[in-house]
Amino acid sequence: MGLRWYGVVVDAAxxxxxxxxxxxxxxYPILDxxxxxxxIGPDLDMPCLHFTPAHEGKAGKNRLHLDLVPEDQAAEVERLIDMGARHTDIGQGQVTWAVLTDPEGNEFCVLREKAGE
Structure with missing residues (x-):
């Protein structure tokens, strides 16, 4: 018997x-x-993100977050800000990645481009 990672559940208002x-x-397309x-996800055979109703508001820093790797970090951060993301400070100090929040305040990181990609 084995396990397969099905996805990540995001509680949302x-x-x-x-x-x-x-x-x-x-x-990503909307799958269901x-x-x-x-x-949402690339397809139902790959790990997906599932958004479900939250029964209470978000309190504190996420215990889990997404790290995203762009082709161009500065351009991607600008695009995300234009879409409604916000810069946030979670005590990360001076780092090479940008910490942002989505429209409901969930933190995620936009990493620097990977060398050789």
Whole structure:
């Protein structure tokens, strides 16, 4: 018997709105939408992001976050800010990545481009 990673669940005040935002950020299609939940991902055979209704508001820093690798960090951060992301300080100090929050305040990082990619 084995396990397969199916996805990450994101609790959201507005799952449809936040899921659509992340679909646009990542260029993923919406794979499923029903019962107030939304699933995005490259396809159903790959790990997906599942957005479900939150029963309480976000409190404190995320215990888990996404790290994204762009082709051009500065251009990608600018695009994300234009889409509604915000810079945030979680005590990271001077680092080579940008820490942003999505429209509901969930932290994520935009890393520097990988050498050789």
């Amino acid at each position: 507005d799952p449809a709105r936040l899921g659509r935002w992340w679909a646009e950020v990542l260029g 939408e029903r019962n107030g939940e939304l699933t």
